Amino acid sequence: MDKKYFSIDHLSVGYNKQVLIRDICVDIQKGEIVTLIGPNGAGKSTILKSITRQLSLLGGQVLFDNKDIMGMSFKEISQKMAVVLTERMKPELMTCADIVATGRYPYTGRLGVLTPEDEAKVDAALAAVNASELAGRDFNAISDGERQRILLARAICQEPELIILDEPTSFLDVRYKLELLSILTRMAKENDITIIMTLHEIDLAQKVSDKIVCVHGETIYAYGTPAEIFEEEKIKNLYNIDNGFYDPVFGSIELAKAEGEPDVFVIAGGGSGISTFRALRKENRAFITGILHKNDIDYELARLLAAEVVTEEPFEPIGETAIEQAKAAIDGCKEVILCDVPIGQMNQPVKELIAYAEDQGKLIG
Amino acid sequence: MSEKQAIQPNIGSSFHQENIRRKSRFAIVFILLAIAFCVIVVININSGNVHIPISQIVKILFTHAGPDKDVNIIWQIRLPRILVAAVLGGGLATSGFLLQTFFENPIAGPFVLGISSGAKMVVALVMIFGLLHGLTMNSWTYIIAAFVGSLMSTGFILLVARRIRNMAALLVAGIMIGYICNAITDFVVTFADDSDIVNLRGWSLGSFSGMSWSNVWISIGVIGVTFVLVMLSAKPIHAYQMGEAYAQSMGVNIRFFRIVLILLSSILSATVTAFAGPISFVGIAVPFLAKAFLGSSKPLVVLPANFLTGAVFCMLCDLIARLAFAPVELNISTVTSIFGAPIVIYILINRRRGRNG
Numbered sequence: 147m148d149k150k151y152f153s154i155d156h157l158s159v160g161y162n163k164q165v166l167i168r169d170i171c172v173d174i175q176k177g178e179i180v181t182l183i184g185p186n187g188a189g190k191s192t193i194l195k196s197i198t199r200q201l202s203l204l205g206g207q208v209l210f211d212n213k214d215i216m217g218m219s220f221k222e223i224s225q226k227m228a229v230v231l232t233e234r235m236k237p238e239l240m241t242c243a244d245i246v247a248t249g250r251y252p253y254t255g256r257l258g259v260l261t262p263e264d265e266a267k268v269d270a271a272l273a274a275v276n277a278s279e280l281a282g283r284d285f286n287a288i289s290d291g292e293r294q295r296i297l298l299a300r301a302i303c304q305e306p307e308l309i310i311l312d313e314p315t316s317f318l319d320v321r322y323k324l325e326l327l328s329i330l331t332r333m334a335k336e337n338d339i340t341i342i343m344t345l346h347e348i349d350l351a352q353k354v355s356d357k358i359v360c361v362h363g364e365t366i367y368a369y370g371t372p373a374e375i376f377e378e379e380k381i382k383n384l385y386n387i388d389n390g391f392y393d394p395v396f397g398s399i400e401l402a403k404a405e406g407e408p409d410v411f412v413i414a415g416g417g418s419g420i421s422t423f424r425a426l427r428k429e430n431r432a433f434i435t436g437i438l439h440k441n442d443i444d445y446e447l448a449r450l451l452a453a454e455v456v457t458e459e460p461f462e463p464i465g466e467t468a469i470e471q472a473k474a475a476i477d478g479c480k481e482v483i484l485c486d487v488p489i490g491q492m493n494q495p496v497k498e499l500i501a502y503a504e505d506q507g508k509l510i511g
Numbered sequence: 512m513s514e515k516q517a518i519q520p521n522i523g524s525s526f527h528q529e530n531i532r533r534k535s536r537f538a539i540v541f542i543l544l545a546i547a548f549c550v551i552v553v554i555n556i557n558s559g560n561v562h563i564p565i566s567q568i569v570k571i572l573f574t575h576a577g578p579d580k581d582v583n584i585i586w587q588i589r590l591p592r593i594l595v596a597a598v599l600g601g602g603l604a605t606s607g608f609l610l611q612t613f614f615e616n617p618i619a620g621p622f623v624l625g626i627s628s629g630a631k632m633v634v635a636l637v638m639i640f641g642l643l644h645g646l647t648m649n650s651w652t653y654i655i656a657a658f659v660g661s662l663m664s665t666g667f668i669l670l671v672a673r674r675i676r677n678m679a680a681l682l683v684a685g686i687m688i689g690y691i692c693n694a695i696t697d698f699v700v701t702f703a704d705d706s707d708i709v710n711l712r713g714w715s716l717g718s719f720s721g722m723s724w725s726n727v728w729i730s731i732g733v734i735g736v737t738f739v740l741v742m743l744s745a746k747p748i749h750a751y752q753m754g755e756a757y758a759q760s761m762g763v764n765i766r767f768f769r770i771v772l773i774l775l776s777s778i779l780s781a782t783v784t785a786f787a788g789p790i791s792f793v794g795i796a797v798p799f800l801a802k803a804f805l806g807s808s809k810p811l812v813v814l815p816a817n818f819l820t821g822a823v824f825c826m827l828c829d830l831i832a833r834l835a836f837a838p839v840e841l842n843i844s845t846v847t848s849i850f851g852a853p854i855v856i857y858i859l860i861n862r863r864r865g866r867n868g
Contacts, residue, residue, distance in 0.1 A: 228760065256746065
């Protein structure tokens with residue numbers, strides 16, 4: 147009870163008195179990274195707008211350090227909570243340092259004059275997001291990735307306990323995405339800053355978050371640690387995916403299996419098959435693969451992409467059953483593709499398969 | 512090694528250094544504006560249909576002594592007119608800056624948004640009502656009437672703005688409101704036949720002429736107090752420039768502050784309209800110039816510079832209005848339009864380019 151830091155309690159949110167999502171209950175500990183995921187239009191941003199008081203709450207309450215945020219003054223909140231929004235800022239004649247300096251607003255006097263300490267904090271915030279060289283540039287003349295970093299620096303400069311970010315990685319290329327998220331994780335771990343954000347990239351959400359909130363339908367669909375949330379079925383249901391797969395092990399998204407009768411057999415193993423699997427999927431060609439141990443790296447992908455996988459139990463030598471199964475499959479195929487499989491103690495029989503395919507004149511690659 | 516150490520110490524915060532550089536630019540701008548202000552005041556006092564030598568003017572200003580006719584011209588005609596032009600110019604520029612902040616739109620202003628026309632309409636209606644019923648109205652009645660008219664137009668614009676977030680559409684709506692109000696004003700002015708209407712007609716086109724000292728003191732009082740309030744709001748105005756959501760996250764009570772902004776800008780434009788009629792484009796052109804001079808949009812420095820620039824701009828335009836075709840006097844709006852409208856076009860073109868680039 148007393149360990150609650152930021153607590154969303156039976157919250158209902160929506161626009162114009164119309165409830166969009168009801169009964170949201172989420173408890174967040176200090177220093178945690180909590181990510182809201184869910185399909186477009188599910189109401190992720192609506193939840194963020196409600197807990198930042200841009201929208202009025204339509205039921206329930208939000209407690210910050212056991213205090214109802216609706217009872218706090220805007221000033222009090224502004225010294226604890228900073229935001230990075232999707233709303234496009236169009237400031238005039240302001241440099242990036244000026245934008246960051248607006249983060250000092252809750253701490254300056256009646257007229258908002260910056261002290262040398264405030265100015266030093268602006269420099270420090272810029273340095274924290276590796277953007278010192280942008281300080282003197284016009285904010286309207288920088289790229290999207292740079293803009294996000296400046297807005298994050300602005301939030302840092304506000305010295306909050308909690309930062310709320312709405313889709314901070316949209317429009318950023320991979321490098322900036324990774325950079326931004328690593329800054330966030332560093333802040334959470336080193337400075338004990340709590341982070342609540344929405345992300346579109348579920349693969350990244352899985353890797354950086356301590357807790358995941360799945361927003362879908364009338365109420366939140368699931369809430370828990372990434373390990374609890376990132377199960378194939380949950381993610382498929384959350385996004386209503388019927389034309390692809392989510393791989394919870396690698397956090398990657400794969401197309402659905404090719405349809406039709408498999409006419410090619412891939413001899414793979416030890417990661418040698420991955421590029422072949424993807425290439426076949428791209429050609430929309432159904433295939434069978436084997437013989438893979440269930441702990442083989444190829445197996446994870448084959449499971450999602452292959453029409454059929456001939457398998458063996460982990461750490462067991464490949465047995466007769468599997469060999470017979472594979473041979474039968476090769477009989478039914480027109481071609482056999484041989485990947486660069488390393489052959490060792492456990493998969494000796496693969497040699498036998500290669501020879502079998504060669505005898506039938508089906509072996510290529 | 513030793514070189515590095517020689518550079519490193521005392522470098523301090525780089526943002527701090529930058530702000531020191533800016534402050535010197537601000538100081539230069541303010542000094543130049545003050546000089547321009549003084550120069551234009553002197554030229555203004557010194558020029559007119561009746562020529563009075565400078566030595567005489569100085570004497571009259573400081574001792575009130577001299578030929579009665581000249582004393583009268585200086586003290587009862589030229590000086591009040593100059594002061595009113597300065598104060599109302601500053602007020603108009605401030606009103607424009609507030610509206611631009613509010614609508615997040617650099618070409619918003621009391622004239623283009625139809626706010627001045629709304630004020631003019633209500634003032635004209637009140638004037639004619641007074642004439643018909645033989646009532647004498649004082650300046651305060653007109654200020655209040657203008658304030659009511661300003662709020663009516665502003666309210667309508669707000670309704671439109673809620674539906675349309677498009678900058679050009681907002682402007683078109685404002686211009687249309689202006690036309691409607693002007694049509695109603697013209698209608699009542701045409702049908703109310705009275706000799707006093709001549710006065711009204713001149714006022715309804717905008718002019719600084721015929722200002723009494725009581726007008727001077729009232730406009731200085733109202734605009735002075737309002738401007739102080741605006742300056743005290745410089746901090747939330749700055750936050751508001753970041754957009755409403757960010758401003759709120761910085762601790763601004765948005766609902767309350769929106770009302771404050773609208774009331775302050777309406778009081779300013781209403782006072783101007785009550786005394787001098789609608790004056791076009793000052794509210795857009797001057798803030799643009801002031802920001803360009805300073806290279807900043809920070810309200811704490813822009814507001815006073817904007818006020819000074821507005822004062823200088825209106826005094827200059829009034830000078831041109833008086834002298835260009837003397838003894839015929841032009842409407843003040845004729846002159847402000849010639850300078851102001853091109854600036855608005857420039858802002859529009861520049862914006863478009865910025866968006867594409």
